[in-house]
Amino acid sequence: MLKEGVLAEARAVLERKPEPTWPGLKAHGAPELFRHFRGELELGEARRIAIDHTRQYARRQMTWFRHQMAPDLVEDPRSNQVLGRTEKFLDKMRV
Numbered sequence: 001m002l003k004e005g006v007l008a009e010a011r012a013v014l015e016r017k018p019e020p021t022w023p024g025l026k027a028h029g030a031p032e033l034f035r036h037f038r039g040e041l042e043l044g045e046a047r048r049i050a051i052d053h054t055r056q057y058a059r060r061q062m063t064w065f066r067h068q069m070a071p072d073l074v075e076d077p078r079s080n081q082v083l084g085r086t087e088k089f090l091d092k093m094r095v
Helices: 006-015 030-037 043-068 080-094
Strands: none
C-alpha cells in the first residue's frame, strides 16, 4: 500500500483535521501513519507495527471463524458416506 500512495491519502485525511471519533481513523495502518506524520515513529517502524496489528487482527478473525463453524458442516472426504454421494453424482453424469 505504501507503494500505491497510501502516504499521500493518509496525509490528506490528517490535514482535514477530522473528528477524533471518525471510524476511518482506526483503519489498519492509519494510526501508525498518523504517528509517523507527527514525528513519533520512523516510517519503517510504522510499517512494521501496522503489519503486526493487521496480522493479529487476521488471527483473531480466523479464531472467530473456527468457532462459528458447526462440526457437521465439515465432511471427511475419506468417509464412506461422502464417497457414496460422490459415486451417485458421477453415475448420474454418465447417463
